[in-house]
Amino acid sequence: MQTLPWLAVTSGEPAGIGPDVCLDLVGADAPYRVVVLGDKAVLQARSQLLGKNVYLRDYQPDAAPKAGVLDVYHLPVAAAVVPGQLAAANAAYVLDLLDAAYAGVATGEFAAMVTAPVHKGIINDAGVPFSGHTEYLAAKSHTEQVVMMLAGGGLRVALATTHLPLRAVADALNPALLQQVLATLEHDLRTKFGIAAPRILVAGLNPHAGEQGHLGHEEIDIITPVIAACQQQGMAVQGPYPADTLFQPFMLQHADAVLAMYHDQGLPVLKYASFGRGVNITLGLPFIRTSVDHGTALDLAGSGRADSGSLQAALACAWEMVAAQAGFAALQKGHAASK
Numbered sequence: 001m002q003t004l005p006w007l008a009v010t011s012g013e014p015a016g017i018g019p020d021v022c023l024d025l026v027g028a029d030a031p032y033r034v035v036v037l038g039d040k041a042v043l044q045a046r047s048q049l050l051g052k053n054v055y056l057r058d059y060q061p062d063a064a065p066k067a068g069v070l071d072v073y074h075l076p077v078a079a080a081v082v083p084g085q086l087a088a089a090n091a092a093y094v095l096d097l098l099d100a101a102y103a104g105v106a107t108g109e110f111a112a113m114v115t116a117p118v119h120k121g122i123i124n125d126a127g128v129p130f131s132g133h134t135e136y137l138a139a140k141s142h143t144e145q146v147v148m149m150l151a152g153g154g155l156r157v158a159l160a161t162t163h164l165p166l167r168a169v170a171d172a173l174n175p176a177l178l179q180q181v182l183a184t185l186e187h188d189l190r191t192k193f194g195i196a197a198p199r200i201l202v203a204g205l206n207p208h209a210g211e212q213g214h215l216g217h218e219e220i221d222i223i224t225p226v227i228a229a230c231q232q233q234g235m236a237v238q239g240p241y242p243a244d245t246l247f248q249p250f251m252l253q254h255a256d257a258v259l260a261m262y263h264d265q266g267l268p269v270l271k272y273a274s275f276g277r278g279v280n281i282t283l284g285l286p287f288i289r290t291s292v293d294h295g296t297a298l299d300l301a302g303s304g305r306a307d308s309g310s311l312q313a314a315l316a317c318a319w320e321m322v323a324a325q326a327g328f329a330a331l332q333k334g335h336a337a338s339k
């Protein structure tokens with residue numbers, strides 16, 4: 001009987017590089033098993049196109065890992081897949097992959113889910129409002145507050161707002177949201193990353209953190225009072241700092257994470273530091289979910305030029321989180337037994 005935990009990897013948009021990078025997960029000699037969720041024929045065709053000739057095996061929960069074999073949880077695409085060419089008819093398939101992975105983590109069949117990239121636009125074109133895995137999985141699991149955090153290049157960058165038009169960002173920020181985001185970030189840095197007293201630096205929203213109200217009021221009205229409230233609760237939260245100078249070694253050496261106010265305030269820095277090796281982690285969920293730092297790269301699908309480093313990093317990160325959780329659980333059990 002095999003007891004190694006399964007990590008489920010959704011192969012994402014079939015016309016993108018998701019299938020390409022998932023094929024690189026074959027044969028890892030690891031303390032866990034990997035199952036790729038996707039259409040077996042699509043993965044087979046991509047394997048042949050890339051000259052990889054990976055042996056694909058139908059997923060069986062009790063299967064022992066085997067060198068050179070990739071376990072596939074087959075879900076069928078609706079329309080033929082051409083690398084690089086999006087098809088709205090396959091949008092439901094992409095969501096099916098997420099739903100199946102979610103079902104597996106919800107029952108405990110999978111210890112974590114790792115996601116290859118999806119194309120948000122084509123899912124919307126198919127008539128399904130979709131702004132990202134983060135929001136989709138939060139809704140699916142009825143989680144009120146999740147936080148997107150990317151890690152790489154020695155940095156952790158979390159976001160107060162995620163996939164919003166820039167025009168909507170300032171209106172979305174309010175004390176309750178920021179308080180919840182900081183509480184979730186602090187909680188998960190402690191419980192999922194083992195950081196006893198996480199130090200969080202918070203960016204301002206406006207240039208020069210609002211220049212004492214002359215360049216915007218969100219720092220005075222929202223960010224500073226929330227930071228003060230967090231500090232009163234004993235959290236090591238500092239700011240708001242002007243975002244243009246926050247990402248400097250002299251600042252970051254005293255930080256476990258930076259909280260940026262919006263997507264393109266924080267992520268360009270993170271991706272400059274580590275694109276291709278970064279990991280996207282959804283904090284606040286009742287299960288472990290990590291992802292790649294890149295998108296569907298339609299230009300590279302089937303070319304052999306897609307780098308799987310970020311997917312490998314996301315898988316390794318998911319495993320570290322699973323192992324840490326098991327360690328914490330064992331510790332808690334031992335503690336309870338000793339009472």
Ligand SMILES: NC(=O)c1ccc[n+]([C@@H]2O[C@H](COP(=O)([O-])OP(=O)(O)OC[C@H]3O[C@@H](n4cnc5c(N)ncnc54)[C@H](O)[C@@H]3O)[C@@H](O)[C@H]2O)c1
Pocket residue numbers: 017115116117118119120121133280291292293294295296297298299300305306307308
């Ligand atoms: N985790 C996710 O699901 C995720 C993450 C980011 C973007 N996206 C989505 O992907 C789609 C395309 O986004 P984009 O064009 O802004 O970004 P992208 O990451 O797909 O591409 C940006 C550039 O990086 C290159 N690139 C990306 N991944 C690479 C890899 N693994 N190896 C080598 N080069 C790589 C691409 O060829 C392109 O030149 C959008 O719909 C976006 O929303 C999804």
Ligand SMILES: N[C@H](C(=O)O)[C@H](O)COP(=O)(O)O
Pocket residue numbers: 131132133134135263267280291292293294
């Ligand atoms: N914001 C992410 C990034 O830039 O890498 C990406 O769009 C994926 O987000 P989800 O994990 O929510 O799909």
